[in-house]
Amino acid sequence: MRELELYFGPQHLGMVGNFSITLKVEGDRILKATANPGYLHRGFEKLMELRSWIKNFPMVCRINVVEPDSMEMIYAMGVEKLAGIEVPERAHYIRSIYLELARVGSHLFGLWAYANMLGFDTVAQWAMYHRDLVLDLFEELTGGRVYHIYIWPGGVRRDFPEGFKDKIVNTLHSIGGCVPDYDNTFFNNRLFYERAKGIGTVTREEALAMGGTGQVLRATGMQYDVRRVEPYAAYDKVPWEVPTREDGDAYSRIWVVRDEMIESVHMIFKLLDAMPEGEVYNRIPNPFKWTIPNKEAYVRCESSRGELGLYLVSNGGDKPYRVHFRTPSYTHGLTILEKALKNASIADVGNIMISLYVVAPEIDR
Amino acid sequence: MAKPSLLSPLKSAGFLFKKPKTLRYPFELKEPAQRYRGFHLNDWGQCTGCGNCADICPNDAIQMVEIPELEPKLGEKKERPKLDYGRCCFCGLCVDICPPGSLRLSRDYFHIHFDTDTFTFLPKDEKANQENFLPAEKYSVLKASLSHRKENYEGFVSDLQYTLFEPERVHMPEVSPEERKVSFIEQVIGYNREEAQKEAGRCLGCQLCEEACPAHLKISDYIKAIFENKTDESLQKIFEDNPIPAICGRVCMKHCEDACSLRFRGEPLAIRWLKRYVADTTKDYKSALEQKHVKPSGKTVAVIGAGPGGLAVAYFLILKGHQVVVFDELPGGGGTMRIGPPLYRLPLESIDKDVDYIHSLGVEFKFNTKVGRDVSFEYLLKNYDAVFLGIGTTLSRSTKVKNSKKCLLALDFLKDNKIGKQCKVGKEVIVIGGGNVAMDVAREALRLQHMQYPKNSVVTKAVSLEDWDEMPATKEEIEEAKEEGIQFHPAWGPKEVVLDEKGCVKGLLCMKVKSVFDKQGRFAPTFYEEKERLLEGDMIIEAIGQAPDFSFISKKLFDQLKFTKYKKVYVDKNGMTSITGLFAGGDIVNVNLDAVTAIADAKIAVEGIDKYIC
Amino acid sequence: MKDPLKDKLTSAFDGIQIQPADRNQISITANKESILSVLSLLKSNGYNHLALISCVDWIEEKRFELVYILSAYMEKDKHFTDMEKTNIILKTSIYREKPQFISAIPIFENAEPYEREIHELYGIHFEGHPRLTPLFLEREYKTPPFRKDFDTRKYVSDVFDPIPFVGKKADKR
Numbered sequence A: 001m002r003e004l005e006l007y008f009g010p011q012h013l014g015m016v017g018n019f020s021i022t023l024k025v026e027g028d029r030i031l032k033a034t035a036n037p038g039y040l041h042r043g044f045e046k047l048m049e050l051r052s053w054i055k056n057f058p059m060v061c062r063i064n065v066v067e068p069d070s071m072e073m074i075y076a077m078g079v080e081k082l083a084g085i086e087v088p089e090r091a092h093y094i095r096s097i098y099l100e101l102a103r104v105g106s107h108l109f110g111l112w113a114y115a116n117m118l119g120f121d122t123v124a125q126w127a128m129y130h131r132d133l134v135l136d137l138f139e140e141l142t143g144g145r146v147y148h149i150y151i152w153p154g155g156v157r158r159d160f161p162e163g164f165k166d167k168i169v170n171t172l173h174s175i176g177g178c179v180p181d182y183d184n185t186f187f188n189n190r191l192f193y194e195r196a197k198g199i200g201t202v203t204r205e206e207a208l209a210m211g212g213t214g215q216v217l218r219a220t221g222m223q224y225d226v227r228r229v230e231p232y233a234a235y236d237k238v239p240w241e242v243p244t245r246e247d248g249d250a251y252s253r254i255w256v257v258r259d260e261m262i263e264s265v266h267m268i269f270k271l272l273d274a275m276p277e278g279e280v281y282n283r284i285p286n287p288f289k290w291t292i293p294n295k296e297a298y299v300r301c302e303s304s305r306g307e308l309g310l311y312l313v314s315n316g317g318d319k320p321y322r323v324h325f326r327t328p329s330y331t332h333g334l335t336i337l338e339k340a341l342k343n344a345s346i347a348d349v350g351n352i353m354i355s356l357y358v359v360a361p362e363i364d365r
Numbered sequence B: 001m002a003k004p005s006l007l008s009p010l011k012s013a014g015f016l017f018k019k020p021k022t023l024r025y026p027f028e029l030k031e032p033a034q035r036y037r038g039f040h041l042n043d044w045g046q047c048t049g050c051g052n053c054a055d056i057c058p059n060d061a062i063q064m065v066e067i068p069e070l071e072p073k074l075g076e077k078k079e080r081p082k083l084d085y086g087r088c089c090f091c092g093l094c095v096d097i098c099p100p101g102s103l104r105l106s107r108d109y110f111h112i113h114f115d116t117d118t119f120t121f122l123p124k125d126e127k128a129n130q131e132n133f134l135p136a137e138k139y140s141v142l143k144a145s146l147s148h149r150k151e152n153y154e155g156f157v158s159d160l161q162y163t164l165f166e167p168e169r170v171h172m173p174e175v176s177p178e179e180r181k182v183s184f185i186e187q188v189i190g191y192n193r194e195e196a197q198k199e200a201g202r203c204l205g206c207q208l209c210e211e212a213c214p215a216h217l218k219i220s221d222y223i224k225a226i227f228e229n230k231t232d233e234s235l236q237k238i239f240e241d242n243p244i245p246a247i248c249g250r251v252c253m254k255h256c257e258d259a260c261s262l263r264f265r266g267e268p269l270a271i272r273w274l275k276r277y278v279a280d281t282t283k284d285y286k287s288a289l290e291q292k293h294v295k296p297s298g299k300t301v302a303v304i305g306a307g308p309g310g311l312a313v314a315y316f317l318i319l320k321g322h323q324v325v326v327f328d329e330l331p332g333g334g335g336t337m338r339i340g341p342p343l344y345r346l347p348l349e350s351i352d353k354d355v356d357y358i359h360s361l362g363v364e365f366k367f368n369t370k371v372g373r374d375v376s377f378e379y380l381l382k383n384y385d386a387v388f389l390g391i392g393t394t395l396s397r398s399t400k401v402k403n404s405k406k407c408l409l410a411l412d413f414l415k416d417n418k419i420g421k422q423c424k425v426g427k428e429v430i431v432i433g434g435g436n437v438a439m440d441v442a443r444e445a446l447r448l449q450h451m452q453y454p455k456n457s458v459v460t461k462a463v464s465l466e467d468w469d470e471m472p473a474t475k476e477e478i479e480e481a482k483e484e485g486i487q488f489h490p491a492w493g494p495k496e497v498v499l500d501e502k503g504c505v506k507g508l509l510c511m512k513v514k515s516v517f518d519k520q521g522r523f524a525p526t527f528y529e530e531k532e533r534l535l536e537g538d539m540i541i542e543a544i545g546q547a548p549d550f551s552f553i554s555k556k557l558f559d560q561l562k563f564t565k566y567k568k569v570y571v572d573k574n575g576m577t578s579i580t581g582l583f584a585g586g587d588i589v590n591v592n593l594d595a596v597t598a599i600a601d602a603k604i605a606v607e608g609i610d611k612y613i614c
Numbered sequence C: 001m002k003d004p005l006k007d008k009l010t011s012a013f014d015g016i017q018i019q020p021a022d023r024n025q026i027s028i029t030a031n032k033e034s035i036l037s038v039l040s041l042l043k044s045n046g047y048n049h050l051a052l053i054s055c056v057d058w059i060e061e062k063r064f065e066l067v068y069i070l071s072a073y074m075e076k077d078k079h080f081t082d083m084e085k086t087n088i089i090l091k092t093s094i095y096r097e098k099p100q101f102i103s104a105i106p107i108f109e110n111a112e113p114y115e116r117e118i119h120e121l122y123g124i125h126f127e128g129h130p131r132l133t134p135l136f137l138e139r140e141y142k143t144p145p146f147r148k149d150f151d152t153r154k155y156v157s158d159v160f161d162p163i164p165f166v167g168k169k170a171d172k173r
Helices: A044-048 A055-065 A066-082 A090-119 A121-142 A166-175 A179-187 A188-194 A204-209 A213-216 A250-274 A328-341 A346-355 A362-364 B008-017 B052-056 B093-097 B193-200 B208-212 B219-227 B229-241 B245-251 B253-258 B270-281 B308-319 B348-360 B377-383 B410-420 B438-453 B473-485 B555-560 B596-611 C004-012 C034-046 C111-122 C150-159
Strands: A005-006 A020-025 A030-034 A296-305 A307-317 A324-327 B039-042 B064-068 B079-084 B103-105 B300-303 B323-327 B364-366 B386-389 B428-432 B457-462 B487-490 B493-498 B505-517 B523-536 B541-543 B582-584 C025-029 C049-058 C063-071 C089-096 C100-102 C125-127
Touching: A005 A346, A020 A328, A030 A328, A030 A346, A030 B039, A030 B348, A044 A324, A044 B487, A090 A121, A090 A166, A090 A188, A121 A166, A166 A250, A179 A250, A179 B410, A188 A250, A188 A307, A188 A346, A204 A328, A204 B582, A213 A250, A213 A328, A213 C125, A250 A346, A296 C025, A296 C034, A296 C049, A307 C034, A307 C049, A324 B596, A324 C049, A328 A346, A328 A362, A328 B253, A328 B410, A362 B473, A362 C125, B039 B079, B052 B064, B052 B093, B093 B103, B193 B219, B193 B270, B208 B219, B208 B253, B219 B229, B219 B270, B229 B245, B229 B270, B245 B270, B245 B348, B245 B596, B253 B270, B270 B348, B300 B377, B300 B410, B308 B323, B308 B348, B308 B386, B308 B596, B308 C063, B348 B473, B386 B457, B386 B596, B410 B438, B410 B541, B428 B438, B428 B505, B438 B457, B438 B541, B457 B493, B473 B487, B487 C089, B493 B523, B505 B541, B505 B596, B582 B596, B582 C004, C004 C034, C034 C063, C034 C100, C049 C111
Parallel strands: B300 B323, B300 B386, B323 B364, B386 B582, B428 B457, B428 B541, B457 B487, C025 C089, C100 C125
Antiparallel strands: A005 A020, A020 A030, A296 A307, A307 A324, B039 B103, B064 B079, B493 B505, B505 B523, C049 C063, C063 C089
8 A cells, every 4th residue: 555644733633732643654554653742842941941949939830731730849859959948847738638638630631632632522621621620729829720820839839728628529529429310421431442442552561661651651560650669749648549540551541630630639638637736837048049950850740640850950159050841742742752653553643642741831842 | 310490490480570789881880890990000109120020021021211301319220110001911910029018019900092102101090190190970981981080999919918029038146135235246146057057048139238238249149149048159249249248247327228129118138147147158268269369460559437428449450460458457357347346246356357368468557557657648649659538537526515525435445345445434424415425435335334333323314415216326325225234324414523622523404405406407515504414423525426537637738638518539530539540439539438338439449540550 | 779780880981970869859961972871771770761851951061961861660569569659750961062972762762752753843864764754844943942052032133023012003001
């Protein structure tokens, strides 16, 4: 059959964000896939070299629209490590609760994208609605719905407002109460099984060789989670499980996402119970006179898509000398995706890409 | 895993009959959260125009624009922030840095307009702009825009716990009241390097203080140099405007700190102590400061009075290459600074440090030389190219009540204790006056009492016409006096000094004060004649004000000297008096009566002298 | 880091510097010739996860610093050794005038996009890399844009039209 070149994206209903893949196809079968990122390249890392330590704080969250919170977290962690800033105990708990809420929100967004791509519009609408409820919580806590600008070096920006604990519990109960509906309509739906089972399989060996993290790895049965491996915030304070699946295909990955959401909700309840009283912010130095000694640091956390890292270098100045984000989608979307698309069918491109949880702005930065 | 069933989705069919969850906007509104980060609000009454919001904005969305019709108070700028919503990201850093907390975010977030210009605006709030802020009943979400907003709709506001500036000062170590009241040990110990750097690190660099300082010192620059541990550079910056940092670092009236933008919700930056830190840590000014060689001009200037004004004039003139001779009747430099501030506040070594440096530059000092006694004023006017009059106020005023001759006068008391023989004090001392000099006298008397009668119980009483809230002494001075155990008797006016049979002081008869000032705010005390009390005491010191001594000027010349309506010597914009070639500054010219204003006068006079003689 | 590995590294490679661990972070500086061997030695000793390859332009010292960040995939859950917590920052310097290096793809497959990105943003050529084609950028740049001597603000003002300042026309309050 004749070989054809097919451009998939950057605007395509089957994918989220501006990202394109050049496919070399023979009939319906993909011979070779080439990922073309760059549609959202804003040069954040260079721009951050021009701004002072605190001015970067409202900026980092914009790198990833879907889950800005772990971006804030990783930047705060990096600066704290460089400048030796301690964080109060309660702030650790608030950070963990906040990040888990963000994980739920992000996974619901991912579920929306995935269900939407498969044509499960009802489930997609539900997921979006429930994500909105989580955003309401964020609005209440931080004053912003999408870009929360909340975790800053030294702790968090404001303490919980009055009655916020109950609001979290109520919201999560109302979302959790819909899990059976989700299961009935989507997860236990034969159609989902047929569309996702065995699609885009990434074996554990492949994932390890290509630097996979997050769901990609956990869907192959490996309990690798940075929250577990190198605990930060309050993740070592309460017991929790790392959900895994065995098969490494799209079906497993989406199930891991579902289980993770449920685990996150459980974790939030435990954290809320264990949360101590006290301060939530250790004042950072005067932002106009803040310099950080000549040092480097690599910090990592588990975002909703995998290991998020930050390599931060200071040359003793009032601005970072070099910032480099290690985003999970980078490896997943460039290395693993190209591999997983090989021999797949054109109809599964979106399926594979979204199940790998590739978020384009995070790749481009 | 078993294959899931094909039928399970049917279980959700019930949703078809449920009410939708979506909001029917705009008929159903969703109230933004309490902390919502929407459009800006700015309380113009509180805003100082410091510009910290513009400095912290990551997107350069804030510009400080000058508002011509504003009438700024001391420590305020004529500017207000202007927002560009094409750039703003609503992060709220401007709220967290705002020192007075005037900038806030509201919960409004609607603005739709064809004209891009409407997206930049000067935020105000309902206090300054009732037109655009409407009560709930007049507000409609369909019209909502930057000019149609709800009133009392605050969202994200500043919280002192989460500010980006540090409201609390680094604690200044001090000698405890118990320890200090029995000796003349310097009360304030001074910052060490870490403390000074930490305190300097609080400065936001908004420069409101520089406007407020009479001598316009480059405060934010020298504070920044302290923060960077460059004390030499800091000293150089100070010396550009103030040649007596060791003196001013101790006794300055710190108008700068009254203007510091941190004062609103915290303690102002300890600018005075930081200046003192620089002066004290620099062992040798000469090595820290670069001396530029200037060509001598061949002109000579006489300076009468080696007080802050005279010293500053001498310093700045010698930098311009003029020959300067300073005359003073005291045995050392400093003028009022040498005799007035007690040793526990301003030790003589600190004065000499500054004076010696000025001397080392080539200024000639003629101490123990009283103009009018040792050298005539006319001689100076004739033989020097210009004369600067910085004589200050050297005569203490008396209450002139009955038997007031039996009282001591404040300046004599202070002078004797500081540079002469210690006075013998009584066991019960009464100090009349409520100003800073009275506090100095009282606290000094208390120390002498404790030193002279270590075993007996002693008491010092301060009597003032003014009540607590009107007392002219600074708050901290009153506080420290209280800590040391001074008894205050505010709102009592002296009527008569009561003597015993031998003619010794027995006490002070006082009357209760009705009011101190009249309706125009002039000093005109009235009393309840019938409410009298006798304060017992064996020694009375009057500290109710000072006056200048012009007795050295001949009648003929004195008649030529013009005075202002505040009874101050009149000077023109060059610092020259109505007598040609005679310049003046300091307490005889200004109403502030402090060292830094004298320096400010001196700077004007120096420019004037330079212009006049060249 | 376990001492045997440290010994192995110091004995096998000349001029390798290992800084003491600082909160789960070990910094290793190696000669540019030995980088690939160090990487494969670390990989075979458990540090089998290449998290990031980064580059820092130390313009004043006239060198580029290539940074490889490695950590360990754990074997089993619930058994945590310090090894899994450790991040290794492996650094080497290359001359700024001669920006060339060897590709690490044979050892770590996911080095591919990282090296491609560094090639594009810093202009460093990686020998043995299969496709050093542009990754993110659309335009051609004389100076690779992430180098320190590339002035972003100047570039923007040279290339693009100025942003019209909103509100210039009329000062509405």
